[in-house]
Amino acid sequence: MKRILAVIALAALLGGCGTWQALTQPVHGDKAVTTEAPAVRAARVAIDEANASLTGLNNVIGQNVEAKVWTKAQAQAYLDQSKDYGKKVDNARDLLRGGLLADAKSQADAVKSLILILHTRVAAEARKEK
């Protein structure tokens, strides 16, 4: 029994590392060529990563409601939250266009943190409902 538990624990650990890596994998590669100023680049990267994470979240919400893991009301609540974060990312994009770089980056960073929290909540809820 102890051996089985050890194997499961190892799988959870390895799976956890892979999951975290997938959830936080940078949108832009190391070799990306850019002529943008570092402050513009930082704001843009934060916005792009927030959009990528929200796309992943929306797809999971759709899959969970389609598979009847969640009720319609639960899925709608999560989707509303995701749409709200999406509007904040759009707002960050507008700030970037307007040259308010620090505001754009801080808004996108704040949304990124909220998205990670929402990802964890969504996953925990899906587990409870199974």
Next chain:
Amino acid sequence: MSAIALAKILDLGFTLALAGIERVAAVEKARSMEEAGASQDEITDALQAMRKESEAAAQKKVDAAQE
């Protein structure tokens, strides 16, 4: 740690992994555009469009679900 607790961790990990896999598709799209020489604005626009499409697709599935 009990086997049940470990199973719950694996289950949670699976759902998070699913979210990660779905996110990877957007990351791959951005990187392939980068390699193809797209401008940074074009990549940001594409990621924003992908997000909006995913919102609409998820909303469609929620609307189609039974109460």
